[in-house]
Amino acid sequence: MNQVELSAVEKHYGEYHALRNIDLSIPEGAFVALIGPSGCGKSTLLRSIAGLEQISSGTISIAGERVNDVPPRRRDVAMVFQSYALYPHMDVERNMTYSLRLRRRSADLIAAAVREAAATLNLSGLLGRYPRELSGGQRQRVAMGRAIVRHPKVFLFDEPLSNLDAELRVKMRGEVRALHERLGATSIYVTHDQIEAMTMADHIVVLKAGRIEQQGPPLALYDRPANRFVAGFIGSPSINFIEGAVTADGGHVTWEGLERPLSLGRRLSAAQRVQIGLRPEHLAVATDGTMAMVVDTIERTGSQTIILGRCGGQPMTVIDHGRPVLARGDNLRLAVAPDHIHLFDPDSGAAV
Amino acid sequence: MNRALDFVRDRSGFEMILIGLSAVYLFLFAGAPFVFNVLMSFQKVDLFNIASIDRPFVGFANYQKILANPDFWLIVRNTVVFVALSSVCQLAGGFALALFFMQDFAGASWLRGLFLAAWITPGYAIGQVWKWMLAGDTGIANYFLRSLHIIDGPVYWLSDPSLALLTITFVNVWLGIPFYLLLISVGLSAIPRDLYEAAELDGANAVQRFCGITLPLMRDTLLALVALGAILTLQQFDLIAALTAGGPVNSSNVAQFWSWQLSFQSYQIGLGSAVSVLMLLVVVVIASIYVAATRSERAA
Known part of the structure; x- marks a missing residue:
């Protein structure tokens, strides 16, 4: 079954046409990368799936349910922000458990979820620290931890590695992918870095000016680009x-x-x-x-x-x-x- | 000479000049008058010896007279009501308006700017305008309330002893809200939008986002603001002078106005100084809250 289904999605900001006729089917457990140059609409598309943007027309379904009019908090999706968006007044543990506490889960369940996520992400020694006391890479892990404790239907990643230095980015690339495989959850990953997309995703969607230029498995896009734009975007150094x-x-x-x-x-x-x-x-x-x-x-x-x-x-x-x-x-x-x-x-x- | 110039240009000379200037300014216009005021509160001051510093020392006699004054506790009570009620209402009103103007509607920032208009007008003029509007028999306030059938007869907002203090508090709240609105707006817009988005995806509704994100992140700002606002209210003189002059029979008199009355109406300058020193102790307590709040703000 398709976990996320978009059909004929359009988004206008006044005169500006941000998304044009987007059709996209994401099977359960897939890792999909949305890539394209700045302003191509990839972040808008991700935010529309999250519910942070209202689409102008078309439908978005998550796990078979049409969610156009469902507010973000009821969509059961988790997002890792580019800025991490950690709550500065909460320590690592409270950052990760905020969603569970809002849902009034039992203390035992919350403690178990934190322990598991902290072990997975190597955060066990940092639970009492505040975000300002963490390095960039640690903050990034906490942001991921906040997403995984919830076991959401879909993980959304908005350029999560772009604020890390080059070495750490390569390391985290592998970790995010490994995490995806462990959890088996559906992931949608926005990046402007085609290497990230090629190495992490099962399926790549290339966007330009709000339109899908081509989508398919990474190597298919590399071997058989549908047009000049995709050929130029995929591959380094460029074609x-x-x-x-x-x-x-x-x-x-x-x-x-x-x-x-x-x-x-x-x-x-x-x-x-x-x-x-x-x-x-x-x-x-x-x-x-x-x-x-x-x-x-x-x-x-x-x-x-x-x-x-x-x-x-x-x-x-x-x-x-x-x-x-x-x-x-x-x-x-x-x-x-x-x-x-x-x-x-x-x-x-x-x-x- | 050249070496001195080099010291200013290339070494720490320039910073020393800046610090020196503000130190001189503070000493001349804040430090010295403060010492002078404290000194007078321990002296017998009258119109004949006011020009000299060498005046008869009376110990705590001025303070004893103030504390023994039959109006003392009434004025303390009035001052506490005036400052506390003003601060609470200004904070609540300013916060509500700031949240309202955070909703991005057409003309929001323009309208918010208009709130500053109240600040351009001198406090005494504002007091006069409100005095006319609140006048018992001819005021527009009573006319409106009567037209809406909220009241039957005229309400004497300023000359009814049970209402006068509440009325000047109301006008002071009106005057102070733009200050709170503006500074709270600055604080609110400093909270990154994506924190709210993250909280929304975490499952927080609007009330939970307010209590879980906005309030804790605004705590230090609000604390500093209330401290500053309380000090501004403790300084409020023009409104009281224009509206009630502390009357009727001290029912709306507050410490700062009383101090002025003692010093400059009945020329009991030693007593007036003692009142202002007592107020100063209160301000020091409030100021330390302000300093603590801004300090933890910097640490965050």
Whole structure:
């Protein structure tokens, strides 16, 4: 059964159209990431599911019940805020138990819930501390603890890791995912970080300007982006886009700087202009490569070398897993894997 | 000379000048008059020796006279009623209005600003206007209440001894509410919105959010505000002078007005000073509450 179901959801703020015709089904136990650039509507969508925003039209159902007119406190969802929103006048224990105390649960049950959550999140030694006495990572854990003691129907995460430093973010990424698997609860996770989405989610929803651009499993979005926007958003470093054209026979594609047209393995309408997407990791430096590149900048991370340069007049990024000896102005040959070429319509941006 | 200039420009000289200026100011305009006042409360002061500091020392005689005055306990009672009732009503009214204006309706901030209009008007003028409005036979207040059939005959708000104190308290509450409204509004808007959202998702209804989030987070602000407001009410002089001048027969007289009457109407300056020193002790207690409240605010 679908735990969360959105159909034809629209949200207007006066003239501003924040959400456009959102259809989304989230099965029970799924981990769904909502991603997109700032202002794409991902937080608005999350807040609408929480009930903190009223949608203008459409329906939202949680566990089969239409919740459009149900106030947030009766929706049985828990949210982890970007700011954590811990109650500053309550210690960790009281922060975590506020919801249970409001529901007048028995003292035994509350104590057991706190013990369990504290053990899960490594907070046992901090129960008497106040939020101001905690580090960023500890606050983040308390915010998660406050959500899990309730055993809600749905967990909502609003960029919960964005205030942590890089190292802790990577660590917490794994912990959030592990927690999700332990609890088996439905989670909806908003982030602008595509790596977070790719590594944590079972299902990714890419939003832009209030519209769903594409949704699906992470690798499906990576392998078969529905349009130029999704191709550019998923993957790091970003995909290269260059102008090209389908040859007269309709079976090959070519672009400036490429020695001989590449076979597509399928037929397209002849001689149409296309935009070609080449992921940096699908290009390889090779002496027998068919594409010429001039090196501008070299970034070495140790495990890989990122080479930025130009092919013909167009910028190009390549990832090499070796440590090639290169300098600015060098000429390289690149091999292109024909299976990994993405083609987009230059006008609509849709995949061809 | 250059070294002195460098000390000001690059070292702690500038800070020392700032501290020095405020220390001099405080000494001249607060410290010295305070000492002078305390001194007078232990002396026999009359119009002939007022210009000299060397006056006959009388010990606690002024205080004994004040305590023995038949009006003393009446005035203490009046002052307590005036300050306590004013503070409670100002706090409740200011808080209610501040919560009302937190609801984001059209013109909310503009209307809230209008509340400050009462502050532009001098206290004595406000007292006069209220005096006209509350006048027994010709006042608009009685006219309204009679038209609404709430009262039958005229009510003598200012000359009925059982009402006079309550009436000046009412006007003082009216005058003080904008102060509370404004500062409580500042405190309320400092509470992050997402705390309320988190509480809502935790299952708290509006009343529970108010008691569980707003009140505890406003506690120190409110405590500081009540302390400050009580001191302002203890200073309230203009309204009383304009409305009742402490009458009829001291029924609305309060300590600060009595002190002025003793010093500047009957020229018993030693007695007036003693009353003001007694008030000062009360203010010190209230001020320490204020200091404690603002200190824990900073710690939070």
